[in-house]
Amino acid sequence: MPVIFDNRPMHVLLAQKGLPFAALAFLAAIVWWAVEQEAPAGLSHPGWRAIIVFALCLVLWISRLLPLPVTAILGLALLPLLDVLPAHETFALFGNPAVFFILGAFMLAAGVIKSGLSEHLALALLERVGSSPRRLLLAMLLLPAFMAFFMPEHAVAAVFLPLAWEVVRALGLKPGDRYAQSVFLAMAWGAIVGGVATLLGGARGPLAMALVQELTGKSFSFLDWTIAAAPLVAGMLVTGAALLLLVTPVHGIDVGSVRKTIEQKRLESGLLNWQGRIMGLLMVVTIIAWLSAGHAVGLASIALISVVCMFALRLVSWKEIQANISWDVVLLYGGAIAIGKAIAVTGAGAWLASWLLPVGAAGLGLLFLLALATLLLTEGVSNSAAVAIMLPVAIPTGLAAGMNSVTVSLVVGIVAGFAFMLPMGTPPNAMIFATGYVNAAAMLRYGALMSAAAFILFVLTVWLWWPLAGIGVMK
Numbered sequence: 001m002p003v004i005f006d007n008r009p010m011h012v013l014l015a016q017k018g019l020p021f022a023a024l025a026f027l028a029a030i031v032w033w034a035v036e037q038e039a040p041a042g043l044s045h046p047g048w049r050a051i052i053v054f055a056l057c058l059v060l061w062i063s064r065l066l067p068l069p070v071t072a073i074l075g076l077a078l079l080p081l082l083d084v085l086p087a088h089e090t091f092a093l094f095g096n097p098a099v100f101f102i103l104g105a106f107m108l109a110a111g112v113i114k115s116g117l118s119e120h121l122a123l124a125l126l127e128r129v130g131s132s133p134r135r136l137l138l139a140m141l142l143l144p145a146f147m148a149f150f151m152p153e154h155a156v157a158a159v160f161l162p163l164a165w166e167v168v169r170a171l172g173l174k175p176g177d178r179y180a181q182s183v184f185l186a187m188a189w190g191a192i193v194g195g196v197a198t199l200l201g202g203a204r205g206p207l208a209m210a211l212v213q214e215l216t217g218k219s220f221s222f223l224d225w226t227i228a229a230a231p232l233v234a235g236m237l238v239t240g241a242a243l244l245l246l247v248t249p250v251h252g253i254d255v256g257s258v259r260k261t262i263e264q265k266r267l268e269s270g271l272l273n274w275q276g277r278i279m280g281l282l283m284v285v286t287i288i289a290w291l292s293a294g295h296a297v298g299l300a301s302i303a304l305i306s307v308v309c310m311f312a313l314r315l316v317s318w319k320e321i322q323a324n325i326s327w328d329v330v331l332l333y334g335g336a337i338a339i340g341k342a343i344a345v346t347g348a349g350a351w352l353a354s355w356l357l358p359v360g361a362a363g364l365g366l367l368f369l370l371a372l373a374t375l376l377l378t379e380g381v382s383n384s385a386a387v388a389i390m391l392p393v394a395i396p397t398g399l400a401a402g403m404n405s406v407t408v409s410l411v412v413g414i415v416a417g418f419a420f421m422l423p424m425g426t427p428p429n430a431m432i433f434a435t436g437y438v439n440a441a442a443m444l445r446y447g448a449l450m451s452a453a454a455f456i457l458f459v460l461t462v463w464l465w466w467p468l469a470g471i472g473v474m475k
Contacts, residue, residue, distance in 0.1 A: 020065055027065075031056055035082065042354075047346035049082040054339055054348070054392065061385045068385055069328040072335020084342045093341060094334040097300040098210030103330055104303025105200050107310070109151040110324035112283060114316045116269065117276040118147065118159045123266050126163065133179070133253035138241055140164060141186040145194030145237055150283060153195030153202050154326075154427035160187045161431050168437065170261040171253060175436045182248040184438050185446065186240070188428035189420065193236045196229050196417040198222070199290075199299070203329045203384045206299075208413030210337050211391045215344040216405040221295040224471075228410050231465045235457040236418070236450070243449060275315045282309060329384065336388035349396030363473055364462065366401050367411055370394050371458055374415045375451060379425045383416040390416070404472050411462075418454040420447030 031052060039048035053075050060071040080087035112118050125143050140160070148156045164187045173180035195201025199209070199222050213219040286306040290299055310316060343349040370390070378386040390412045398408035419425025421444050423433040429447075432438045466473070 023063070023065055027056065027059060040351075043351045044347055046084045046342075047348035047351060050079075050084045050339075050342040050346045050348040051352065053078045053082065053084065054343055057335075057339060058389055061381055061389060067328070068382060069331035069335070072332045072339075072388075074335075075339045076335040079338055079342050084346060085338070090338050090342075093214065093338045096210045096214065096333070096337050097298055098206040098213070099330060099333045099337075100300040101199075101303050102203055102206045102333065103325070104300065104307050105206075106152065106325045106329070107307045107321055108283065108286065108303065109155045109200075110321045111279055111310050111316045112151060113155060113159060113324065114320045115276040115279040116272060117279050117283075118151070118155075120269060120272045120276060122147065122159055122163055123262060123269065127259070127262050127266060133250040133255050134245060136167070136255045136258060137179075137182060137186055137244055137248060137250075140167070140183050141190040141240055141244065142237065144187050144190035145197075145233075148191050148194030148201045149197045150200050150287065152200065152326075153191040155324075156191040156194070157188065157428035157431050160191070161435075164432075165435070166261050166265065167258050170257040171255070172257075173437075176439075177437075178247070178249055179253055180437045181439060181442060182244050184432040184435055185443070186244055188432045189240045189244075189450065190237075191428045192417065192420065192426055193233055193240060196236075196414055197233045198226050198229075200287075202417060203326075203333070204387045204416045205413050207333060207336060207384055207387045208391060208409045208416075210333065211340045211387070212395060212405055212409035214337055214341045215349070215392070215395050216399075218406050220406050220410060222290045222299055223294070224406075225410065225413075226291075227469050228461075228466065228471055229414050232414065232454070232457050232461045235461070236454060239453045239457070240450065243446060247446065278313055279310070279315050282306060282313075282315070332384055332388070336384075340388070340392040343392040344396070349392055350400065352393050353396040353400040363401075363403070366398070366403065367408070367462065367473060368459055370397070370408065371411050371415045372455060374412050375418060375455055378416045378419045379421050379451070381424070383419055383426055386416040387412055402475055404475055407466075407471060407473055410471070415454070415458060418451060420450040420454075422447070 034052045035049060037048075039045050043051075056078075057071050057075045060066050060074070061068060066074070076090060079085045079090045122143060125146075126139060144156050144160045147159065151159075164183050167183055168180045171179070199205040205225055209219055209225075286302060289297075289302045289306075294302060311318070343352075374386055374390050374394075377389060381389070391409060394408050394412050395405050399405055417426075419429065423430045423440075423443070429443065433440070433443065462473075
């Protein structure tokens with residue numbers, strides 16, 4: 001293999017390599033300077049330092065000078081170091097029930113994948129899509145959406161990405177083909193939209209639940225989230241389907257070869273083994289328990305009992321599971337919850353709210369403003385980071401305006417899931433962009449239409465559906 005040399009001048013290479021170090025040193029200097037300053041009027045000394053830590057993490061989360069979980073660890077370490085919160089109180093926040101709920105959910109999702117249940121289900125559903133290229137395209141949107149009701153969106157994308165590759169290869173499509181591009185877009189959009197429907201679809205929902213509980217002592221249930229999000233999810237799936245059918249040429253696409261490929265893969269995978277069947281039954285029982293008893297017993301307790309049952313029944317091994325758990329999300333959770341708690345208990349959140357609250361903004365107007373800010377932010381950072389950034393400020397802002405803190409957390413948590421325009425917004429976007437079949441300009445253009453539709457449908461959902469569902473905006 002030939003060796004490739006970088007012929008750029010040495011000073012250019014050194015500048016490029018040294019830029020992140022210079023940026024981190026500059027940030028450290030600013031933090032050191034800010035810590036030495038007196039707290040602004042109306043803000044306590046710990047509150048000022050909590051804002052410094054929050055601002056530092058905000059910059060690092062957006063700039064990605066450090067990995068997201070490492071930034072959360074840094075924030076976690078700085079809180080006791082700067083006397084914002086006692087060390088025992090800071091690190092105890094890793095024991096928040098939402099952390100263990102999402103950990104259990106990730107383990108169960110890994111079990112679904114490793115037992116073969118997810119692949120068998122996906123293949124069985126794809127085999128029944130018929131011979132129409134339009135129906136195939138809709139299947140690549142709706143099937144990932146359905147699976148994202150029960151699995152994290154990144155896990156769903158990991159299951160369906162190889163299937164999307166098989167579809168494109170069976171059709172003989174090359175990079176640049178618009179139908180191939182739409183197949184990948186459909187897969188990503190389905191996983192993203194479906195992941196908003198329940199707390200299992202991603203980390204942002206449980207994180208929103210944990211933050212509102214730590215900041216206000218109130219929370220919402222598994223069913224509350226689904227009731228609030230269901231009309232919006234349904235509307236977005238209809239919008240995505242309409243947009244894909246409108247912009248995708250289907251002339252000359254013969255999906256007969258796709259059906260043969262799917263049939264061959266089903267033959268190769270064989271019948272679903274007993275582990276997969278029992279895993280499916282365990283997931284059904286777990287979801288029913290979350291819906292019916294989650295608020296009383298606790299989502300985390302149910303998740304962990306199900307995980308224990310999964311191992312007790314020998315459905316998977318620990319070695320298979322640990323490689324598929326997003327430990328970075330767990331670390332991000334602990335740091336984000338601790339920073340949010342510090343913002344609340346030191347009075348920094350209320351102080352920020354007094355500065356950020358728009359004059360005269362209240363009720364639905366303020367709610368829609370928070371939703372728009374979240375929607376824009378989640379395009380540039382991961383949706384979990386967007387929740388971690390927005391909620392510590394949004395909840396005090398909402399409380400200052402007399403709004404229901406649980407409703408504010410639902411708004412930020414739900415809207416943070418709709419990242420369509422850029423690869424860095426969510427893992428499904430990054431995965432399809434890496435295939436080379438999705439044009440960056442097309443992702444931005446069509447993603448902007450999807451994001452605009454998400455905001456409009458969110459406004460209609462809050463205005464028309466939430467009052468009927470008993471979700472109040474004001475206290």
